[in-house]
Amino acid sequence: MKKIILYLMILTLVMTTLAGCTTQQNPTQAAVEPTTAPTATEKETEKIEEAKVPKYIFMLIGDGMSFAQVNAAQVYMGNNESGKVATKNMNFTEFPVAGVATTHDSTSFCPDSASTATSLSTGVKTHSGVIGMAVDKATSVQNISELLKEQKNMKIGVVSSVTINHATPAAYYAHVASRNDYYGIALQLAASGFDYFGGGNISKPTGNEKDQKDAYEIIKEAGYLIPETKEEILALNSQSGKVYASSPVVQDSGALLYALDNKEGELDFSDYVQNAINVLDNPDGFFIMAESGKIDWACHANDAKTTIEEVIEFENGVQVAIDFAKKHPDETLIIVTGDHETGGMTLGYAATGYSTAFNILDHQKMSYVAFDGLIKKMKEENSGLTFEDVMPIITENFGLLPPDEQVADNPLALTESEFQKLKDGFAESQKPKEERNYTDEQKILYGGYDPLSVSVTHIINNKAGIGWTSYSHTGTPVAVYASGVGAELFNGSYDNTDVFNKLLVATGLAN
Numbered sequence: 001m002k003k004i005i006l007y008l009m010i011l012t013l014v015m016t017t018l019a020g021c022t023t024q025q026n027p028t029q030a031a032v033e034p035t036t037a038p039t040a041t042e043k044e045t046e047k048i049e050e051a052k053v054p055k056y057i058f059m060l061i062g063d064g065m066s067f068a069q070v071n072a073a074q075v076y077m078g079n080n081e082s083g084k085v086a087t088k089n090m091n092f093t094e095f096p097v098a099g100v101a102t103t104h105d106s107t108s109f110c111p112d113s114a115s116t117a118t119s120l121s122t123g124v125k126t127h128s129g130v131i132g133m134a135v136d137k138a139t140s141v142q143n144i145s146e147l148l149k150e151q152k153n154m155k156i157g158v159v160s161s162v163t164i165n166h167a168t169p170a171a172y173y174a175h176v177a178s179r180n181d182y183y184g185i186a187l188q189l190a191a192s193g194f195d196y197f198g199g200g201n202i203s204k205p206t207g208n209e210k211d212q213k214d215a216y217e218i219i220k221e222a223g224y225l226i227p228e229t230k231e232e233i234l235a236l237n238s239q240s241g242k243v244y245a246s247s248p249v250v251q252d253s254g255a256l257l258y259a260l261d262n263k264e265g266e267l268d269f270s271d272y273v274q275n276a277i278n279v280l281d282n283p284d285g286f287f288i289m290a291e292s293g294k295i296d297w298a299c300h301a302n303d304a305k306t307t308i309e310e311v312i313e314f315e316n317g318v319q320v321a322i323d324f325a326k327k328h329p330d331e332t333l334i335i336v337t338g339d340h341e342t343g344g345m346t347l348g349y350a351a352t353g354y355s356t357a358f359n360i361l362d363h364q365k366m367s368y369v370a371f372d373g374l375i376k377k378m379k380e381e382n383s384g385l386t387f388e389d390v391m392p393i394i395t396e397n398f399g400l401l402p403p404d405e406q407v408a409d410n411p412l413a414l415t416e417s418e419f420q421k422l423k424d425g426f427a428e429s430q431k432p433k434e435e436r437n438y439t440d441e442q443k444i445l446y447g448g449y450d451p452l453s454v455s456v457t458h459i460i461n462n463k464a465g466i467g468w469t470s471y472s473h474t475g476t477p478v479a480v481y482a483s484g485v486g487a488e489l490f491n492g493s494y495d496n497t498d499v500f501n502k503l504l505v506a507t508g509l510a511n
C-alpha cells in the first residue's frame with residue numbers, strides 16, 4: 001500500500017511539473033491517466049528504489065544464543081512456577097519475520113565465534129579461529145561494514161559486551177588468520193576508519209609479550225576520542241567524531257558486568273546500543289553490529305540464571321533499536337540472531353523428567369564469576385576455609401539448603417548426593433590448579449571452571465529442569481528474527497552465510 005501511495009505521489013509530482021506547476025492536480029485523476037505513467041524521471045525512479053533500501057541497519061547478535069537460551073528467558077519471565085505453563089514473548093520473537101540458520105564452519109559442526117561471525121559478516125565459510133579471511137587463511141574477504149561504508153557512505157558502529165577485539169566484533173572490522181592475535185586486531189580497529197566502537201575494553205593492549213606500544217595510544221593517534229568516565233560516554237553525540245567508548249567498569253578481563261551483577265547501574269549492553277545511535281545518527285545512515293558476548297560466556301560456564309539475565313539485557317538492546325525504528329519506520333532494518341549455540345543448553349533434565357521449576361532460579365543472586373570472587377576473598381581472609389564456612393554463603397546467594405528432614409519438601413533442599421557433589425567440588429576448588437588431576441568423569445563434571453561454582457550452578461539448574469551437554473559450542477542451528485525494510489528476505493531455512501547474502505540484496509550492494 002505504501003508503495004502505491006508513493007507511486008501516486010511521484011506521478012502527481014511529474015504531472016505537476018509537466019503542467020508548468022500552475023494548477024493543483026488531483027492524484028486520483030493522475031493515477032487513471034495511463035500515458036503519464038512511464039514519464040517518471042530517473043531521479044524519481046531512484047526515490048522509489050531508495051524507499052525500499054534500509055538506511056539504518058541493526059545487526060544484533062546474541063553470542064551462543066539459540067532456541068533454548070531464548071526460550072529459557074521466555075519461560076523464566078512467564079510463569080516459572082513448577083507445574084504452571086506460560087511464557088512471555090520477547091520483543092524480537094514478535095518480529096514479523098523469523099528464519100533458521102545453520103552454523104557449521106568449514107571443518108566443524110561445532111564452530112567458534114570467529115568462523116561463524118565471519119560467515120555472517122562476509123558470506124564465506126572458514127576455519128574456527130579465523131576472522132574475515134577465506135578458508136585458505138590468507139585471503140581477506142570484504143565484510144558488510146566495509147561494503148556499506150564504501151558504497152553507501154554509512155557510518156559504522158561496533159558494540160560488544162565482551163572485549164572489543166574479541167572474535168565476533170572483530171569479524172565486522174578485522175581480517176586475521178588467528179583470533180588470538182588480539183594486538184593485531186586492535187591495530188586494525190585503529191585503522192578501520194569506522195565511526196563508533198563501544199562496550200568492552202581491548203584485550204592484551206600491549207600484545208602477548210606486553211612490550212608493544214599501547215593499542216589505546218594507537219587508537220587515539222588514529223583520531224578516536226576515548227572517553228574515560230560514564231558521564232563522558234553518556235555525553236557523546238553526533239558531533240563527537242570517531243569514538244571508542246571503552247567501559248570504565250569491567251569484569252572478566254575487560255568485559256561489561258554481567259546483568260545479574262550490575263547492581264550499581266553501570267553502563268550495560270543496551271546503554272551502548274543507544275550510545276552508538278547517539279554518535280552515528282546522520283543523513284547517510286548507519287550500520288550497527290551489537291554483540292551480547294556474555295550470553296556465550298555464561299553458557300560456557302553452564303550458568304542458566306546468568307544466561308537468562310543476559311538474554312533479557314540483550315532484549316533491552318533490541319528495544320533500543322525498535323524505539324529508533326519507530327521514528328524511522330520506512331528506513332530501518334533490524335536483524336536479531338545468534339552466531340551459534342553454546343553449552344548444549346536444554347529445557348528438561350533427566351532427574352526432573354517432564355517437570356520444570358524455573359522459579360528456583362529466583363534464589364540465585366550473583367553470577368558464577370561474582371561467586372568465584374566472593375569465595376576467593378573469603379579464602380584470602382581465612383586460609384583455613386572449610387566447607388562449613390562456605391555452605392551458608394551458598395544458601396544466601398543460591399538458596400540451596402543442606403539436607404535435613406525439616407526441609408525435605410523444600411525444592412531447594414539438597415539431596416545427600418547433591419550435598420556430596422558440593423563438598424567434592426569445594427575440596428577440588430581448594431587445590432591449586434596444577435594439582436587438579438581430573439579423572440575423565442571430573443573433566444565432564446567441572447570443565448575448565450571452578451569446581452565449586454560449577455557444581456552449584458549445575459545443581460540449581462538441574463533442580464529447575466535445565467540441562468547442559470557441553471562447556472563448548474554445539475551444532476544446534478540458530479533463529480534469525482527480522483523487522484523493517486527488507487525483513488521478508490530473512491524468512492525460511494538457510495545457512496548463516498546467507499545472512500550476509502540477504503543483507504547484500506536488502507541494501508542493494510554490489511559484491
Ligand SMILES: [Zn+2]
Binds near residue numbers: 113297
Ligand atoms: Zn563461546
